[in-house]
Amino acid sequence: MELILAIAIGVVFGAGIWLILRPRTFQLITGLLLMSYAVNLFIFAMGRLWVGKPPITPTPDIDPSQFADPLPQGLVLTAIVIGFATTALYLVMMIGARGLTGSDHVDGREPRS
Amino acid sequence: MLLAALLLIPFLGSLFAALMPQDARNRESWLAIGVTLSGLAIGGLLFPQMAAGEVLRAEFAWLPAQGLAFVLRVDGLAWVFTMLILTLGLLVVLYARYYMSSDDPVPRFFSFLLAFMGSMLGVVLSGNLVQLVVFWELTSLTSFLLIGYWHHRADARRGARMAFTVTATGGLCLLAGVLVIGHIAGSYDLDAVLAAGDRIRSHDLYLAALVLVALGALTKSAQFPFHFWLPHAMAAPTPVSSYLHSATMVKAGVFLLVRLWPALAGTPEWTWIIGGAGACTMLIGAFIAIFQHDLKGLLAYSTISHLGLITVLIGIGTPLAIVAAIFHILNHATFKASLFMAAGIIDHESGTRDLRVLRGLRHTLPITATLAIVASAAMAGVPLLNGFLSKEMFFAETIHVGGNSNWWMSYAAVAMGMFSVAYSLRFISVFFGAPAQNLPRDPHEPPRWMRFPVELLVLACLVVGIAPGVSIGPLLHLAATATLGEATPAYNLAVWHGFNLPLLMSLFALGGGVLLYLVLRIYFGLQQRDRVPLIHRLSGAQAYETVMAQIARGSEWLLQRLGTQKLQPQLLFLMLGLLTVPLLLAGQPPAWTRIPQQDIDPLFAALWLIGAGCALAGAWMAKYHRLAALMLIGGTGIVTAATFLWLSAPDLALTQLMVETVTTVLILLGLRWLPPRIESMAGPKQPLWRLWGRRSRDLALAVGGGLALAALTYAVLVHPASDTIADFFLLNALSGGGGSNVVNVLLVDFRSFDTLGEISVLAIVALTVYALLRRFRPAPESASIPPQQRFQADPASRQTPAEQANSGYLLVPGIYLRLLLPFMGVIAVYFFMRGHNLPGGGFVAGLIFAVAILVQYMLAGTTWVESHIHLRSHRWLSAGLLLACLTGLGAWWFGHPFLTTHTAHLDWPLLGELHLPSAFLFDLGVFTVVVGTTMLMLVALAHQSLRAHRQPGKDAEVEIPGTVTERTF
Structure with missing residues (x-):
């Protein structure tokens, strides 16, 4: 499982890097989306992998080692929501820049060829 | 408490002043008068304790971990300065009431002025050096705002910028100096620093501390070579010049030197640095002042010169010199403030301040003329006026400092005395001669109360000059003993000391000054001369401008060499850094x-085969097939959500799923505004080798x-967790x-402050x-309705979205989805309610609710939904934030820290026992904010389509889907 998740994070992150280096704003946005998945999974994995042990404590007297680490989960939950907000901001910048400059190139003008 | 009130009242007054309407001149003045009077009353209450020689302290915790406390400390010196600041403040406020024109935005003026007063009080009342520097910089800031008050004028902006650059830079030096002193003395507390004088003076870092503090003080007090900002600061309204740039702010520098005298003075370095700068300033300022043509310019240079005199006295550093310095600070404030006000009256009444034009004003302004002549005489050091006394003391000190062999200081002092007589004569020359005919305005005596402050100050000059012992004596004694302690010398404040050397110097200076003026006037064309003789090349302002231009050019050069406007290289370097820097920093990997x-x-492997495939395919498709790429990336998002669920994080899975949905809809709405990009219609190809070169890189x-991130993840995952x-959570x-x-619980309780920040x-x-989006204008080619929707053979293209959903081809899904709305609402409530104990919570519920509404928008169109549901997203936002904050503040009500959760247990009929933590309310705030945010963003985007179609002259033949007026969403 660990190996699969590590490879998955690597692939998604690599695809994200590739995309944010592309010249078009839409590619940039999709790249950032992919990178945020990868980074969220990475942070989440810092709490190690637990199968079937969600951090929901039925009674006050429990053995903490039998539950998944809730801290990275809380952090990632925040990250997901903030990521949503920044994506929205990027999107508006994207369409705003396009309306303002007439180009969807990341620099706001078509490159000289 | 009194001390805190003394400091707080001006700042509160500033706040109130800022909130008043534009034309509230009288109310503003009354407010400011009230503020200064209450300050003076507090000062008066403190007098008995001051007279008894007590030092009052009030401490408040500031940064206890760093050993910093907010200390207010009043001793005699601080008290005298406080009274000086407040008294002159009162007079200036009164004067400004009449000076400011009804067109000027007075709230800004009084607000800044009161804020300045507060900052200045902060400087003199600080019992902690770091705190002192903070207030010091605040005075620079308020001075900047006041000089630039008439910000439509270029000279005001330039003067403000120059003053701020010089004084704030000096302030930074002062901060560094204070830190060094604190390091040597082991504390920033003023009492501790003053007691550690010997340790400071013998320390290796003494010179560094001295130079840094001197830089701060000399820039603030406009001492050579930093004097040039003060004349440019005269672009400020005259009340400001009178208050800040003659009486108070420029005195902050010399105040600081007097304040730190016990800690720093008494070494040759002190005398050379402080005394040297002061002597240069005193002579240069006085000399240049003679040749000014602007009334305020003359006064500015004379202020520089007098500040130089005070600095020389402090540099001499004997106890008697310090007494003389404090005495001259008070005297100078009195006569110079009144002279500035008189100059303002002349300007106000005649419309000009040009010494080449003004003459004969004594015929039209007899009273003002008399007052100004008396004040000028005090400035020139004529006997029976206050300026004479302190100048006499200064002369006496200069004789002592050189001993019997070295008379240079005395010569300099006499020369300065002569110059000051000459410029004083130049100043009062405006009142004599035949009345000028070509003035912009016909001068009249000003309103009674505008002249009143000048009268009072001139009266003070006379009283102090004639009976110094009874008038100024006690105050001077207070300030001197507070500074000098046991070293306070015996001094005699009498008008007549017998016929001695200082008196001879005074007489010589008076006679020589008159002669100098006459010679300059008759033989050198003083009245019309453009340049200052001998030293006109010595222009600090020019040097300043050159340095500023060089800095700007240098940064431009650096920016061109090191920076790029292009985003792609920036990201490339960022990614390269991300890859290499951790490798360089990483040490030996652990066992x-x-x-x-x-x-x-x-x-799970199959799941990620799909997920990773989706990511790669999405990356491949993102250029020409945006919709496909978006769906593929959504696929990776769903696999991510599934992974969260698999690996024991149901909350994350739920949130990711909902965010995925909303993000996709959001981007779908945005796609419409991007230019078409079709592979077969791609523009001119770049050379193939460059294309492939870049791509392979x-x-x-x-x-x-x-690979790096994968390796890192794997390395962490195979290590045991520390x-x-x-466990605590x-x-x-x-x-x-x-x-x-x-x-x-983590989100809404343990780390709820974090969550509060997040919803903000x-x-x-x-x-x-x-x-x-309100300002957004789409590119012309994407403003019209897309061709797919204009396909005439499709009956749906002739219907509005609402018609399509109510009677058209979307009838069946329409009925289903409307039926679903209440169910989705219930589901949102369900996820919200169970959130504290089972997966769910405010975030998820908010997103579900938003999606429920969103579906209706997608189905029936913006216009139809908004005519049926009145959703005011702004109010949701504010309600949610308010609820979350109030929940947090509620904890204070019960005496707990901010955002402490309190749990109540309620017995409800039917429902049984229900436990209701206050975190529940907080979560409700989160829910409301999430709904508001999502709806506001999506609806704002959706509305762009409506707005775009309403552009005049476009697509008139196409049926417009939104003819209803746009509502505020």
Whole structure:
């Protein structure tokens, strides 16, 4: 499982890097989306992998080692929501820049060829 | 408490003044008068304790961990300065009431002026050096705002910028100096520093501390070579010049030197640095003042010169010199403030301040003329006026300092005395001669109360000059003993000391000054001369401008060499840095202790085969097939959500799923505004080698980055976890937080402050998106309705979205989805209610609710939905934020820290016992903010289509889907 998740994070992150280096704003946005998945999974994995042990404590007297680490989960939950907000901001910048400059190139003008 | 009130009242007054209407001149003045009077009353209450020689302190915790306390400390010196600041403040406020024109925005003026007063009081009342520097910089800031008050004038802006650059830079030096002193003395507390004088003077870092503090003080007090900012600051309204740039702010520098005298003075370095700068300033300032043509310019240079005189006295550093310095600070404030006010009256009444034009004003302004002549005489050091006394003391000190052999200081003093007589004569020359005919305005005596402050100050000059012992004596004694302590010398404040050397010097200076003036006037054309003789090349302002221009040019050069406007190289370097910097920083990897790994589940492997495939395919398709790419990336998002669910994070899975949905809809709405990009219609190809070169470089970087992160993840995952604070959360969630879903308790209880910040960010982003889209104008080619919707053979193209959903081809889904709305609402409530104990919570519920509304928008169109549901997203946002904040503040009500959760247990009929933690209310705030944010952003985007079609002259033949007026959403 660990190996699969590590490879998955690597692939998604690599695809994200590739995309944010592309010249078009839409590619940039999709790249950032992919990178945020990868980074969220990475942070989440810092709490190690637990199968079937969600951090929901039925009674006050429990053995903490039998539950998944809730801290990275809380952090990632925040990250997901903030990521949503920044994506929205990027999107508006994207369409705003396009309306303002007439180009969807990341620099706001078509490159000289 | 009195001390705190003394400091707070001006700042509160400033706040109130700022809130008043534009034309409230009288109310503003009354407010400011009230502020100064209450300050003076407090000062008066403190007098008995001051007279008894007490030092009052009030301490408030500031940064206890750093050993910093907010200390207010009043001793005699601080008290005298406080009274000086407040008294002159009162007079200036009264004067400004009449000076400011009714067109000027007075709230700004009085607000800044009171803020300045507060900052200045902060400087003199600070009992902690770091705190002193903070107030010091505040005076620079308020001075900047006041000089630039008439910000439509270029000279005001330039003067403000120059003054701020010089004094604030000096302030930074002062901060550094104070830190050095604090390091040597072991404390920033003023009492401790003053007591550690010997240790400071013998320390290796003494010179550094002295130079840095001197830089701060000399820039503030406009001492050579930093004097040039003061004449440019004269672009400020005259009350400001009178208050800040003659009486108070420029005195902050010399005040600081007097304040730190016990700690720093008494070394040759002190005398050379402080005394040297002062002597240069005194002579240069006085000399230049003679040749000014602007009344205020003359006064500015004379102020520089007098400040130089005070600095020389402090530099001499004997106890008697310090007494003389304090005495001259008070005297100078009195006569110079009145002279500035008189200059302002002349300017106000005649419309000009040009000495070449003004003459004969004594015929039209007899009273003002008399007052100004008396004040000028005080400035020139004529006997029976206050200026004479302190100048006499100065002369006496200069004789002592050189001993019997070295008379240079005395010569300099006499020369300065002569110059000051000459410029005083130049100043009062405006009152004599035949009346000028070509003045912009016909001068009249000013209103009674505008002249009143001048009268009072001139009266003070006379009283102090004639009877110094009874008038100024006690105050001077207070300030001197507070500074000098046991070293306070015996001094005699008498008008007549017998016929001695200082008196001879005074007489010589008076006679020589008159002669100098006459010679200059008759033989050198003083009245019309353009340049200052001898030293006109010595222009500090020019040097300043040159340095500023060089800095700007240098930074431009650096920016061109090191920066780029292009985004792609920037990101490339960022990614390269991300890849290489950790490698360089990483030390030896820790020992490779493997832990038993989870078995590979083939289903999980298959899941990620899909997920990774989606990511790669999405990256491939993103250029020409945006819709496909978006769906593919959504696929990776769903696999991510599934992974969260698989790996024991149901809350994350739910949130990711909902965010995925909303993000996709959001981007779908945005796609419409991008230019078409079709592979077969791609523009001119770049050379193939360059294209592939760039692509292989990016590919290498992407592969490298991916491999690095994968390796790092794997390395972490095969290591055992170290001890974390997770156990604390797991053990205390139910008992302490009252919820069994630890992640939710973490968000709304343990780390709720964090969440409060997060929902604030959400709200800010939503408002930013809304504001950006209000100004948005689409590119012309994407403004019209897309060709797919204009396909005439399709009957749906002739219907509005609402018609399509109500009677058209969307009838069946329309009925279903409307039926679904209440169910989705219930589901949102369900997820919200159970959030504390089971997966769910405010975030998820908010997103579900938003999606429920969103579906209706997608189905029936913006216009139809908004005519049926009145959703005011702004109010949701503010209500949510308010609820969250109030919940947090509620904890204060019960005496707990901000955002402490309180759990109530209620017995409800039917429902049984219900436990209701206050975190529940907080979560409700989160829910409301999330709904508001999502709706505001999506609806703002959706509305762009409506707005775009309403552009005049476009697509008139196409049926417009939104003819209803746009509502505020």
